[in-house]
Amino acid sequence: MTVQRTTRLAALVALPAALTLAVAAPSLAAGSGKAYQIDLEQLNDSGASGTVMLSAQGTNKLNVKIEAEGLTPGQPHAQHLHGSTEGIDFHCPDASDDTDGDGILNNTEATKDYGDINISLTTSGDTTPDSGLAVDRMPAADAQGKLSYERTLAVSPDVIEHLKDLHVVQHGIDPNGNKKYDFGKGKSELDPKLPQEATAPTNCGMVMGAAVGSVPVGGVETGSGSTDGMEAPGMFAAGGLTLVAAAGALTVARQRARRSAQNG
Numbered sequence: 226m227t228v229q230r231t232t233r234l235a236a237l238v239a240l241p242a243a244l245t246l247a248v249a250a251p252s253l254a255a256g257s258g259k260a261y262q263i264d265l266e267q268l269n270d271s272g273a274s275g276t277v278m279l280s281a282q283g284t285n286k287l288n289v290k291i292e293a294e295g296l297t298p299g300q301p302h303a304q305h306l307h308g309s310t311e312g313i314d315f316h317c318p319d320a321s322d323d324t325d326g327d328g329i330l331n332n333t334e335a336t337k338d339y340g341d342i343n344i345s346l347t348t349s350g351d352t353t354p355d356s357g358l359a360v361d362r363m364p365a366a367d368a369q370g371k372l373s374y375e376r377t378l379a380v381s382p383d384v385i386e387h388l389k390d391l392h393v394v395q396h397g398i399d400p401n402g403n404k405k406y407d408f409g410k411g412k413s414e415l416d417p418k419l420p421q422e423a424t425a426p427t428n429c430g431m432v433m434g435a436a437v438g439s440v441p442v443g444g445v446e447t448g449s450g451s452t453d454g455m456e457a458p459g460m461f462a463a464g465g466l467t468l469v470a471a472a473g474a475l476t477v478a479r480q481r482a483r484r485s486a487q488n489g
């Protein structure tokens with residue numbers, strides 16, 4: 226009798242624990258690899274900041290969550306994982322890397338520090354460096370300059386292995402505060418048809434520390450587990466800028482940087 230009651234009691238006590246485990250199971254499964262939090266810090270005095278969570282899922286999937294603010298309102302922001310998965314050490318640049326001294330740290334100057342595009346953080350489709358300026362598949366900031374992004378990407382095991390060697394960079398600045406990309410700071414060094422404002426980096430973040438199984442920051446919806454990514458409706462209605470044309474230029478710059486990285 227006593228034994229029976231104890232057993233029943235144990236079962237009752239165990240039940241909430243089992244429920245808790247069941248609820249926690251998806252995130253445990255998602256955290257079967259490493260998870261890193263990254264703080265995005267402004268470049269070019271942009272005032273753009275943010276938080277990123279990179280969560281490995283197994284050996285070939287990566288969940289990326291970004292919550293950023295202070296971006297150019299209503300405009301698309303190209304965003305990438307920069308750096309090398311081959312043991313080359315890159316880092317985020319600072320103002321001293323403005324080597325031509327024109328007051329703007331452009332992508333070419335910054336690439337010496339943060340490396341080539343490794344993964345393009347698009348909202349759908351291709352994520353290779355070729356989509357680096359596929360602006361119709363890049364997220365746009367809302368009217369308040371805020372941007373939310375989440376996508377689970379198929380990646381190579383190299384990426385998971387070297388996750389902490391990669392940096393997150395968002396592009397697009399608005400020094401004159403007119404809420405669009407204009408030629409106030411001249412032409413982009415990547416493509417003279419584009420404003421420098423559209424391609425210059427606005428922030429960069431490096432891995433600050435491991436946080437396996439920690440809760441994503443910023444309250445982004447979780448648990449999709451899909452590799453399709455999250456589409457933000459109407460994000461490019463206000464875009465209109467032909468950044469796609471610069472994709473080729475960026476690819477050239479990337480290849481050049483890779484060669485110099487290999488040579489150096």
Ligand SMILES: [Cu+2]
Pocket residue numbers: 303304305306307342394395396
């Ligand atoms: Cu980039």
